[in-house]
Structure formats: structure tokens, C-alpha cells
Amino acid sequence: MPRPYLLLIIGLISTSFMLSATAQGGKADAVVEIGPMESGDWKVSYEFAEPQSALAFARSRNDYRSATWTLETEGARFGRAFDFDVIIFDEPAKAVDFSIIPLTSAIEADYTPFVTFSDGGLAIYEGQFSLIPFEDLDAIEALEGDLDNAETGPLAMDVKLTSDKPIIVDGDVHDGALTHRIRGDGTYIYMGDSETQTFDSFAVVLDQGLPDWLQARFDSDLETIFNQLEGLWGFELKDKATILLAYKGTGGQGFSATGGALDNLLMMEVGGSEFSKANFNALSYLQWFFAHEAVHLFQTTGGAEFAGDSDAWIHEGAANTMAYSFVAAQLEGEDREKFLAGVYANAFKECAAALEGGPLKDAAKRDSFSANYSCGDLIAQATDGFLKRKTLYEFWNRLLQNAVSLDQPQVNESLYFTTMQLFGATRANRNKIRVIVEEELDDPAEALADMLESAGLEPEFDGKGNLVKMNWPVYAAE
Numbered sequence: 001m002p003r004p005y006l007l008l009i010i011g012l013i014s015t016s017f018m019l020s021a022t023a024q025g026g027k028a029d030a031v032v033e034i035g036p037m038e039s040g041d042w043k044v045s046y047e048f049a050e051p052q053s054a055l056a057f058a059r060s061r062n063d064y065r066s067a068t069w070t071l072e073t074e075g076a077r078f079g080r081a082f083d084f085d086v087i088i089f090d091e092p093a094k095a096v097d098f099s100i101i102p103l104t105s106a107i108e109a110d111y112t113p114f115v116t117f118s119d120g121g122l123a124i125y126e127g128q129f130s131l132i133p134f135e136d137l138d139a140i141e142a143l144e145g146d147l148d149n150a151e152t153g154p155l156a157m158d159v160k161l162t163s164d165k166p167i168i169v170d171g172d173v174h175d176g177a178l179t180h181r182i183r184g185d186g187t188y189i190y191m192g193d194s195e196t197q198t199f200d201s202f203a204v205v206l207d208q209g210l211p212d213w214l215q216a217r218f219d220s221d222l223e224t225i226f227n228q229l230e231g232l233w234g235f236e237l238k239d240k241a242t243i244l245l246a247y248k249g250t251g252g253q254g255f256s257a258t259g260g261a262l263d264n265l266l267m268m269e270v271g272g273s274e275f276s277k278a279n280f281n282a283l284s285y286l287q288w289f290f291a292h293e294a295v296h297l298f299q300t301t302g303g304a305e306f307a308g309d310s311d312a313w314i315h316e317g318a319a320n321t322m323a324y325s326f327v328a329a330q331l332e333g334e335d336r337e338k339f340l341a342g343v344y345a346n347a348f349k350e351c352a353a354a355l356e357g358g359p360l361k362d363a364a365k366r367d368s369f370s371a372n373y374s375c376g377d378l379i380a381q382a383t384d385g386f387l388k389r390k391t392l393y394e395f396w397n398r399l400l401q402n403a404v405s406l407d408q409p410q411v412n413e414s415l416y417f418t419t420m421q422l423f424g425a426t427r428a429n430r431n432k433i434r435v436i437v438e439e440e441l442d443d444p445a446e447a448l449a450d451m452l453e454s455a456g457l458e459p460e461f462d463g464k465g466n467l468v469k470m471n472w473p474v475y476a477a478e
């Protein structure tokens with residue numbers, strides 16, 4: 001039986017900063033040199049162009065650094081304060097050094113700092129080094145734990161490292177030494193013996209330790225995903241995506257998978273006993289993950305941005321519909337029906353349960369972020385049903401077109417409903433969606449069923465109220 005695929009994914013909330021002028025290129029405000037020491041720990045040495053008084057780590061959601069980073073500079077203090085990892089200097093200073101234990105386990109609410117590959121490769125998340133300058137500790141306290149309150153963005157920072165193995169970043173291979181500017185949330189820098197394989201729309205670095213059955217098909221699966229999506233969206237991605245797949249071996253029951261997307265980089269760590277031989281669950285999970293993340297690359301084409309958490313149902317939902325539809329399109333007959341019935345029975349159940357607690361737009365606040373996937377998915381399918389002679393892909397193309405014409409090119413709720421209207425959805429139809437997003441409902445399951453029914457999706461339920469069948473769209477490009 002297909003099982004719910006959503007549970008293992010970590011929701012990564014992207015922290016976006018306005019890039020300062022210097023961050024666009026030019027001279028760095030800071031250089032961080034990193035590299036392994038004989039002990040296996042890593043040395044992390046910062047040098048600043050200007051003397052610094054107080055610094056906060058831009059990515060401080062998780063406080064793993066207090067256990068893994070040791071300050072090695074006199075006249076400075078390092079620790080956790082006001083929800084940030086901070087460095088405070090007794091006198092303004094131009095350098096600070098740390099010795100760190102590279103953390104290789106997945107952490108909550110952020111990217112794995114160091115990802116190990118079973119073939120000896122290593123991928124380093126550069127965003128972990130990013131620093132924001134402040135006057136003093138009071139200025140960090142004044143943030144009230146929220147970087148949106150910061151007046152300046154992170155220092156324009158170059159990461160420097162040397163390696164006797166090839167270094168791959170942004171799809172390019174560097175021999176021996178690398179200097180790389182951190183942009184936005186940063187990316188992963190890979191060091192190891194895996195070669196990049198380059199295709200039309202993406203470059204991929206596969207763990208050489210992947211089981212043969214997966215190694216044999218993964219490139220062509222990715223090609224199918226990107227070809228299908230390009231056909232359905234009607235355009236090609238301007239920037240190539242980079243895909244890193246790290247394998248953790250067959251230890252552990254079932255399968256585990258965590259991953260995330262950073263601009264054009266899709267990274268995933270997989271492992272577990274189910275990978276030991278060809279396995280439908282593991283494979284369809286991987287296909288779902290990469291298709292879902294690849295859809296996000298299309299959804300942000302031309303400079304369009306996602307709005308905040310309360311609007312996450314828009315992009316997460318559509319990405320999910322498109323990704324499940326992709327997996328389903330690879331299957332035939334009964335297998336396809338079984339797969340869709342499994343995932344959507346689950347989506348319906350999860351969404352209805354999440355809406356018991358309040359409207360969808362507040363799901364993230366209630367720690368029910370995954371409702372953005374499940375409810376958003378059902379909404380995306382309903383949207384498709386409400387459109388007159390248009391598909392969800394045409395709708396999204398128009399949504400992007402409308403978004404990028406705005407000063408703040410965000411795909412948000414009001415733009416969503418306006419675009420539905422432009423494509424012929426009636427006010428009554430839009431309201432079926434609006435109540436789910438905005439209102440506290442007495443009977444969420446009934447409202448959902450009503451939305452699906454009105455959209456012509458003909459949902460069928462068993463005696464216990466489980467969704468068992470629906471007219472789900474399966475899209476395939478020519």
C-alpha cells in the first residue's frame with residue numbers, strides 16, 4: 001500500500017534577506033576559511049574587512065553550535081543569547097577562530113550542516129557560517145528573536161576551502177581550492193570523488209554507494225521528471241538545477257529521507273532497509289520529492305517569490321498535486337488508482353483533522369505546517385476543476401505572469417483568487433476555497449467534500465468518511 005509520503009520531509013522556512021550592495025559581488029566584508037584538522041574536527045577562521053563588535057549567526061534557529069563549536073580567540077565571547085548564536089568582542093576585532101565538530105545529523109528547522117556520503121564524499125552547508133553585524137548585544141536583544149527586525153543583512157562573505165578531492169559547487173568542478181560567495185541562504189559545497197553528470201536541465205552528483213537498482217535508474221528518472229515538467233509548464237528552466245543525493249546505507253527499518261531545496265540545489269539524504277532491493281515505496285517517495293522540489297523551481301521562475309507561511313498552501317499544494325500526478329503517470333491501471341487512492345485518502349484525512357483546529361492560513365502557527373501540503377493539494381485540484389478549459393499549469397503560468405508585474409512579485413492569496421477570476425471561476429467557486437483558507441469551520445470534512453464536488457471531482461467516501469475515489473487529474477506532457 002502506498003503510504004503517506006509527507007511525514008518525513010522537513011519544512012524549511014527560507015530566510016530571505018535583502019542583499020546588500022556588496023553582496024552582489026565585489027569585495028567581501030568577510031572571508032571564512034574552513035578545513036579539517038588532524039583530529040577530525042574542523043577549523044573555522046573568520047577575517048573581517050572592518051573591525052566587528054558583535055555578530056549573530058544568520059541561521060540560529062537550532063542551537064546545535066553550543067555543543068559543537070568552540071571559540072579559540074581571546075578577547076571574545078561566544079554563546080546563545082536572545083535566540084541567536086552570538087559572538088561578542090571585548091574590543092572591536094578583525095578576526096575570530098573556532099574549532100568545530102562537524103555535525104552530520106539532520107537538525108530540526110534547518111539544513112544538515114555537514115552531509116556525509118557513503119562513498120566518502122562530503123557536502124558542506126555554507127549558510128551555517130553566515131554572520132550579521134550589530135553594534136552590541138543590546139542591538140541583538142532588540143531583534144526580539146526575529147531577523148526581520150534587523151536593519152542590515154549578513155556580511156558579504158566568501159567561503160574558502162582547499163581539498164585534495166574535486167570540489168563541486170553550483171554545478172561547476174574546482175580542483176584543489178575554492179572561494180565561494182554565500183548568496184541568500186547559501187548552498188551546499190560538495191567535496192568528493194563522485195563526478196557531476198550534466199543533463200539539459202540539471203546536473204547531478206550521486207552517491208556512488210547507492211544500491212545498484214537505484215543507481216541504474218535514477219538519472220533517467222530525473223530526466224523524465226524534468227522533461228515532463230518542462231512539457232507541462234511550457235518552458236525550460238533558465239538555470240540548471242543541481243541535485244545531490246547522499247546515501248546513508250541500509251541500516252534502520254523502513255526508509256528515511258530528509259531533504260530540502262536551496263534555490264536551484266535539491267539535496268536529499270536517504271537510507272534504510274527498504275533500499276536494499278527495488279522498492280516501490282522508496283522509489284515513489286524519491287520521485288515525489290524531486291518532482292515536488294523541481295516544481296518549486298518552475299514556480300519561482302522570472303523572479304516570482306513565495307509569500308509567507310499563511311499563503312504556503314498555494315505553492316506547496318500545487319507542487320504536491322503536480323508531483324503526485326507525475327508519480328501516478330509513471331504507473332498503469334490498478335497500480336495508478338491504488339497509489340492515488342492511498343495518497344489522497346490520507347491527504348483528505350490529514351487536512352480535515354488540521355482544519356478542526358482553525359483556518360488553513362493559520363496552520364503553520366498551529367504547528368500543522370503539513371496541512372499546507374494536504375489541504376493545498378486538494379485546493380489545487382479543485383482549482384483545476386473550477387477553471388474553464390484551462391489546466392492548473394496554465395493557471396500557474398498566468399499567476400507567475402501576474403506576480404512578476406508587481407513591485408513585490410509575491411504569489412499570495414489575493415493574486416490567486418484574482419487569477420481564478422480571470423480564468424472564469426465564479427465567485428461561488430472561489431468562496432468554496434476561501435472558507436477553507438480563512439474560516440473556522442464547524443465541519444471541515446463537509447466543506448472539503450463540498451469544494452471537491454463543486455469542482456466536478458466526484459469524490460466518493462466509505463462509511464467511515466474516508467475518501468476512497470475521486471476524479472483526480474493525471475497530467476502528462478506529449
Ligand SMILES: [Zn+2]
Pocket residue numbers: 292293296315316319
Ligand atoms: Zn515544497
